[in-house]
Amino acid sequence: MHEKIFENYQPNDRSSLIPLLQDVQNIYGYLPENALRDISDFVGVPLSRVYGVATFYNQFRLTPLGKNIIRVCRGTACHVKNSANILYALENELKIKAGETTRDKQFTLEVVNCIGACSIAPVILVNEDYHGRITVKDIPKILKKYQTIKKTDKAEVTE
Amino acid sequence: MVQLTINGIKVNAEEGMTILDAAKSVGITIPTLCHMKNLIPTGACRICSVEVEGFKGLTPACAYPVSEGMVVETDSPRVRRARKTIVELLIENHPQDCLICVRNKNCELQDLSERYGVREHRYVGETKSHAIDISSASMERDPAKCILCGRCVRACHEVQKIGAIDFTKRGFASIVTTPYNKGLNVSDCILCGQCILVCPTAALREKSSVKEVAAALYDRKKYCIAQVAPAVRASIGEEYNMPLGTDVTGLIVTGLRRLGFKKVFDTNFAADLTIMEEASELINRIQNGGSLPMFTSCCPGWVRFAEMNYPEILDHISTCKSPHEMEGAVLKTYYARKMGIDPKDIFVVSIMPCTVKKYESARPELKENTLPDVDAVLTTRELVRFFKIAGIDFNDLPESEFDNPLGESTGAAAIFGTSGGVMEAALRTAYWKLTGKDLEKLEFEQIRGMDGVKEATVKINGMEINIAVVNGIGNVKQIIDEVVSGKSKHHFIEVMACPGGCINGGGQPIHQKPEKVMKRIKVLYQIDENAKHRKSYENESVKTLYREFLGEPNSHKAHEILHTEYFDKKKILRN
Known part of the structure; x- marks a missing residue:
């Protein structure tokens, strides 16, 4: 699926490493291992270096994203409003750490520095929806809302 | 030829020579960690910092070329303080288990600690912890002991041109490892051990059969x-x-x-x-x-x-x-x-x-x-x-x-x-x-x-x-x-x-x-x-x-x- 992207680049040119990684991520939403190997062969750089670059920049992901992306704001205003607890509660609830995706691929948990919604701090962003002034108690309810979507989705697929 | 002064000694050095080599030619040893002879300097560890007259900050001697009339101090109080701080920071994120370490008494970090008289823990904080890779029959990789000098990476990439290990992630999470942190046995590593020879600590070592x-x-x-x-x-x-x-x-x-x-x-x-x-x-x-x-x-x-x-x-x-x-x-x-x-x-x-x-x-x-x-x-x-x-x-x-x-x-x-x-x-x-x-x-x-x-x-x-x-x-x-x-x-x-x-x-x-x-x-x-x-x-x-x-x-x-x-x-x- 990603073989086509190489058509736009010259082989053995180290400077095309990052653009290639970006192209691959645009296709899959993350960087699969076999794609990294293909890039390594094409650019003529050891896999370890390709992996090093891919893990250095925050923009690259090595695991597929979940169906729902939860972004927890850890900016200053949210921090003052105890966003650390929100993050901790989410990690506990989802049984993953920030940056990870749940096993059932339903949720990815990310930390962001500020999403510009300080007036409703502490705030989390689930997909496109802002949830402001939340407390730890609200979290199961919020998650459940997106979980339900998951169940109906499943029903549709099985039909 | 250029003439410069190092610690008050007049030194004649060839153009393009680094301060490190010029100092060495008159018997002054500047400590190094990331430096590797015959490879382009990276200036990553800063342990070779020296004071150059007229320069605002400290200068890495391993990377900076000499010039006419340069006045260099390699052992001023400011230099010593800076080096000591570097060593202290490295030590605090390094397992304190010299007594049971295979490189005890043959460790560059230990030598530096001794040379700069580190006697207390000034920066106590979080330390990294990583699993030891014992997957290969030849070598062990213990990233917790790694001080990220990068010499193994350069030996592997630039000397041996294998490239089995490299720096991954960044900041505190930085670790020298194989792609996907897999075992050396399933990496590109040929187990030659050249990385062991250049490792200043015991982060890389042979698997012992004693x-x-x-x-x-x-x-x-x-x-x-x-x-x-x-x-x-x-x-x-x-x-x-x-x-x-x-x-x-x-x-x-x-x-x-x-x-x-x-x-x-x-x-x-x-x-x-x-x-x-x-x-x-x-x-x-x-x-x-x-x-x-x-x-x-x-x-x-x-x-x-x-x-x-x-x-x-x-x-x-x-x-x-x-x-x-x-x-x-x-x-x-x-x-x-x-x-x-x-x-x-x-x-x-x-x-x-x-x-x-x-x-x-x-x-x-x-x-x-x-x-x-x-x-x-x-x-x-x-x-x-x-x-x-x-x-x-x-x-x-x-x-x-x-x-x-x-x-x-x-x-x-x-x-x-x-x-x-x-x-x-x-x-x-x-x-x-x-x-x-x-x-x-x-x-x-x-x-x-x-x-x-x-x-x-x-x-x-x-x-x-x-x-x-x-x-x-x-x-x-x-x-x-x-x-x-x-x-x-x-x-x-x-x-x-x-x-x-x-x-x-x-x-x-x-x-x-x-x-x-x-x-x-x-x-x-x-x-x-x-x-x-x-x-x-x-x-x-x-x-x-x-x-x-x-x-x-x-x-x-x-x-x-x-x-x-x-x-x-x-x-x-x-x-």
């Missing part, structure tokens, strides 16, 4: 036999403060006997045997149209490299086992029968300058009737540790001779330990095999020395044999590409994965100075020059072995015992 060998020595049922590689005798003296380039063969033999080995044999015997087989194989290939060029097979790092990266050329690699495996195979067949010992009770320990040999000895195909040819491999460094445990005072040992019959060797075998040596030894025997005469001049100067690729043409009986010697796996690509594309004009190619050959192997004493390697090489050539016999075919014990047991070189029996096969291992990397 315990296993000690257990075998105390097992009354076991008949323990040691064999010693040529390169070990030229380097182990360094660990006992002997002058560089001291030949300590006799002391090693005595030391091993005192450890409890029933017999101590010389891997050089098997090197002579290898030459008999390899030279015959080469002639056979040339005369009967086998795959050419033929590559040597003594270096298991090279073999692993070829298996993982160029499976299409495996039929070009000599099928000969490496010398210590041959020695083991002969011990468990011919010798066992001759001495009336059950091969099951024989425990063969190879003393090697090499980390890959550990992996090699565990290869499943290197076996005689389900018994491994070699049971355990100790590196030079491990032997030093073993002597220490046993309370053997190496410097005061009397000299003694190897046991026979598998201890006799010629000068040709001794030079196996250096780049070009296998080739030279093979040519001496090939010449004799083809012409029936002895070579007049035994030395092949063109293939000696530290060049990356050494080429020569040898005329034997009107036939021109083109040879090449690859010194360091980083130089092999061009030669292999020629072979793959069918353009190679060579007949015989020697490859040794470590720069300089086994003498600079990954199991040798830790060192930082390239000139040490040259001194060690000299020892081996000296042994060759002083030897009574300098051609493998003159080895009486080898002749006897053929007469009593193997028949002739490349016979069916010889193939069964002394030859092996190779496998495509590209898949390992692709899973």
